[in-house]
Amino acid sequence: MDKNKYFELLGKTFQSTEEIVSEIINLKAILNLPKGTEHFVSDLHGEYDAFQHLLRNASGNIKEKINDLFHQTLTSKEQKELATLVYYPELRLARIEHELSATWYKETIDQLIQLTRLSATKYTRSKVRKTLPKRFSYIIEELLYQNIATNDKKDYYDQIINDVIQLRQAQPLIIDLSYTIQQLAIDHLHVVGDIYDRGPAPDKIVEALIEYHSVDVQWGNHDIIWMGAASGSAICMMNVIRICARYNNLSIIEDAYGINLRPLLTYAEKYYLDNPAFRPKLASDDHVSKENLDETTKMHQAAAILQFKLEEQLVRRRPEFDMEHRLLLSNTNFQTQEVLIHGKLYPLENTCFATVNPERPDEITPEEHDLIEHLLSNFVNSEKLRRHLNFLMKKGSMYLVYNENLLIHGCIPLQSDGSFKGMTLNGKTYAGKSLLDYFETSLRAAYKEPHITQDYNTDLIWYLWSGECSSLFGKKEMTTFERYFIADKVTHTEEKNVYYELREDEAVIRQLLKEFDLNGDDSHIINGHTPIKEVKGEDPIKANGKMIVIDGGFSKPYQKTTGLAGYTLLYNSYGMQLVAHKAFSSIEHILSQHDDVLSIRRVVDRPVDRKKVSDTTVGAQLKTEIQDLVGLLAYSSLGDF
Structure with a gap:
C-alpha cells in the first residue's frame, strides 16, 4: 500500500x-x-464435561492463586470449597443455600474481590474493565481498586456490600465475580488439535471456544475429516459417519447438526444384518435399546463399505498419493474370503460384502450414488456445522508459531536420518515447513468451494487423514479394513513415522525448530495426537525439555492404556508447567468432594528472567x-x- x-x-x-x-x-x-498465562490443551475428542472443567479451573491456576492468597487464613478444606464456588458458582450456591447468611456473603465477596484483584495484576485497568460483567461493572471496579491502606472510604465500601446483600444481589455478584476470575486466570488458550470424534459432544466444545475470549486452534486429523465432509468429500463424510457409529455417537450428526441419516438407515436395513464386529463401543453408563443397537450396527457396516469403495476410487484417481497398497477390496477373493496384503494371504472374518461387486469392488451403484449425494448435500448445507467449521477455519491452522514455540498436532514427516520426508504434489516436491504450508493452502481452497467435489484439493484432505506423508496422521498406513475383518493383529499395526522416535533427540528437535525460524533456547515443539502411556513409564517431556506432548488421553477409550486422563500445559511469565489429570468423573463428584481432578504439576523450564509482554x-x-x-x-x- x-x-x-x-x-x-x-x-x-x-x-x-x-x-x-x-x-x-x-x-x-x-x-x-508480565507475560499473560497461556493454556494448552489437546485431543479433547468430544469430552465436553472434562474440557469445560479445565476451562473453569484453568488447569489448577485458580487453585494456586487461592493458596497464594489464603494459605494462612483458610484451611485446606475452605480453600477447596472456595475453588469449587469459583468453578461452578450457580451449582455451589444452590447446594449450600440453606447455609447462606449476610456474614457468609460479606466474607465470600471479599475473598472473591481479593482473588479478582490478584488475577488482574498482569493486565491494564482498561483490559480488566472490559472483562467485567456489565451489570456489576461499577460495583466491582470500585471494590477492586479500593485503597486498603486507609480507612477513609471504609463506610462507603461497607455500604456497597450491605446494599448488594439487602437488595438480593449477592448471589448474582458472586456468580459474576467467579466467571471474571475464570477469564482473568488465562490470557490465551491454545487447542492443539482433535476436538472431534469418539466423545459425545464436540459441538458443545466448539460453542464454548466460540465464546472464549482469546483462542487459537491447530487442526487435528479428526478435525480435518469433518472439514473434508463439509468441503464436499464423500469419503470424508462416510468416515465421519463410520466413526460416530463406532462410538455410538450418531446423535452428534443428527441431533447436534440436524443432518438426517434416515436414508442411510433405510439403505443399511435393506442390505446388512447384525455383525458383532460393527456393534458400537458403549460406555459403562450407555443405555441403548436393542432396536437402536441393531440400527447403529447396520449403519456402521454401510458407512464402512461405502468408505472402502470410495477410497479405492480415490487411490486410482490419485496415483501420486502412492496409496495403491490400500486397494484391499480389489485384493480380496470373495469366494474364499481371503485378502492379499503385502504379499501374504489372510482369512477374513465378520465380512459384510453384500453390496460389493466382486468384478468391480469399487463400483458405486446408482442407489448408492443418490444416497451419497443426498447425505453430502446435508453435510455441506448444515448451518450449525458450517458455523462451527467456519470458526475452526478462522481461528485454526496446520501449525502455529507463537511466543517462540511451535504448536503442531501431529508431526513433521522425517526420513530415518532426520532429514525431511518430501512429497511431490502437482509436479513440485515439498518437505518440512513448505509441505505443511501446502497442506493448509489446499485444505482452505477445498473448504472455500464445497460444491466442487473429487477435485485435487478435496482428495488431498483424505490423504491428510491417512497418507504416509501427512503431518496429521504420521503413519505408513491406516489399517481400518484390517481391524474390522482380520483376526491376525500383525495386520493391525500402523507403523509410525520416524519422527516419533527422533523427537526424543534434542539435536533433531532444534533442527526442526530452526526450519520454522525458532532458534532460541526458550523454544519448544508442543505436540498432541499420540497418547502418552504413563503407566508404562513414558515421559511427556522429551529431548531435554525441547519437546512436550500434551495428549495424555482425554478420550475415555484411551485411559486404560495411558493410566490418566490427559495433560495440559501452562506457560506464564515464570515458565512452563505440565499438569497431569485424573479421570473426570462428574460435576456432582466435584461439587460434593471438591476434587478438581488435578494430579501432578511438573516444571518444564524456568527462564532466568521473568518474561514480559515485550518478549x-x-x-x-x-x-x-x-x-x-x-x-x-x-x-x-x-x-x-
Whole structure:
C-alpha cells in the first residue's frame, strides 16, 4: 500500500496528535507488563464435561492463586470449597443455600474481590474493565481498586456490600465475580488439535471456544475429516459417519447438526444384518435399546463399505498419493474370503460384502450414488456445522508459531536420518515447513468451494487423514479394513513415522525448530495426537525439555492404556508447567468432594528472567503498531494530519 494512503487510513482512527501520543505511551507501558498465562490443551475428542472443567479451573491456576492468597487464613478444606464456588458458582450456591447468611456473603465477596484483584495484576485497568460483567461493572471496579491502606472510604465500601446483600444481589455478584476470575486466570488458550470424534459432544466444545475470549486452534486429523465432509468429500463424510457409529455417537450428526441419516438407515436395513464386529463401543453408563443397537450396527457396516469403495476410487484417481497398497477390496477373493496384503494371504472374518461387486469392488451403484449425494448435500448445507467449521477455519491452522514455540498436532514427516520426508504434489516436491504450508493452502481452497467435489484439493484432505506423508496422521498406513475383518493383529499395526522416535533427540528437535525460524533456547515443539502411556513409564517431556506432548488421553477409550486422563500445559511469565489429570468423573463428584481432578504439576523450564509482554508474539505486534504510530506522529507534524 502507498505510504501516504496507509497513514491516511491510520489517521482516521486518531483525531489529534494528543491521541497518538497517548496511545504510544499506553502501548509502550503494556510491553512492560508480565507475560499473560497461556493454556494448552489437546485431543479433547468430544469430552465436553472434562474440557469445560479445565476451562473453569484453568488447569489448577485458580487453585494456586487461592493458596497464594489464603494459605494462612483458610484451611485446606475452605480453600477447596472456595475453588469449587469459583468453578461452578450457580451449582455451589444452590447446594449450600440453606447455609447462606449476610456474614457468609460479606466474607465470600471479599475473598472473591481479593482473588479478582490478584488475577488482574498482569493486565491494564482498561483490559480488566472490559472483562467485567456489565451489570456489576461499577460495583466491582470500585471494590477492586479500593485503597486498603486507609480507612477513609471504609463506610462507603461497607455500604456497597450491605446494599448488594439487602437488595438480593449477592448471589448474582458472586456468580459474576467467579466467571471474571475464570477469564482473568488465562490470557490465551491454545487447542492443539482433535476436538472431534469418539466423545459425545464436540459441538458443545466448539460453542464454548466460540465464546472464549482469546483462542487459537491447530487442526487435528479428526478435525480435518469433518472439514473434508463439509468441503464436499464423500469419503470424508462416510468416515465421519463410520466413526460416530463406532462410538455410538450418531446423535452428534443428527441431533447436534440436524443432518438426517434416515436414508442411510433405510439403505443399511435393506442390505446388512447384525455383525458383532460393527456393534458400537458403549460406555459403562450407555443405555441403548436393542432396536437402536441393531440400527447403529447396520449403519456402521454401510458407512464402512461405502468408505472402502470410495477410497479405492480415490487411490486410482490419485496415483501420486502412492496409496495403491490400500486397494484391499480389489485384493480380496470373495469366494474364499481371503485378502492379499503385502504379499501374504489372510482369512477374513465378520465380512459384510453384500453390496460389493466382486468384478468391480469399487463400483458405486446408482442407489448408492443418490444416497451419497443426498447425505453430502446435508453435510455441506448444515448451518450449525458450517458455523462451527467456519470458526475452526478462522481461528485454526496446520501449525502455529507463537511466543517462540511451535504448536503442531501431529508431526513433521522425517526420513530415518532426520532429514525431511518430501512429497511431490502437482509436479513440485515439498518437505518440512513448505509441505505443511501446502497442506493448509489446499485444505482452505477445498473448504472455500464445497460444491466442487473429487477435485485435487478435496482428495488431498483424505490423504491428510491417512497418507504416509501427512503431518496429521504420521503413519505408513491406516489399517481400518484390517481391524474390522482380520483376526491376525500383525495386520493391525500402523507403523509410525520416524519422527516419533527422533523427537526424543534434542539435536533433531532444534533442527526442526530452526526450519520454522525458532532458534532460541526458550523454544519448544508442543505436540498432541499420540497418547502418552504413563503407566508404562513414558515421559511427556522429551529431548531435554525441547519437546512436550500434551495428549495424555482425554478420550475415555484411551485411559486404560495411558493410566490418566490427559495433560495440559501452562506457560506464564515464570515458565512452563505440565499438569497431569485424573479421570473426570462428574460435576456432582466435584461439587460434593471438591476434587478438581488435578494430579501432578511438573516444571518444564524456568527462564532466568521473568518474561514480559515485550518478549511475546503479541509484543512483537505491539512494537510494529508503535512504529506505525511514531510514523503517523511525524506525518501529522508536517501538517498533513
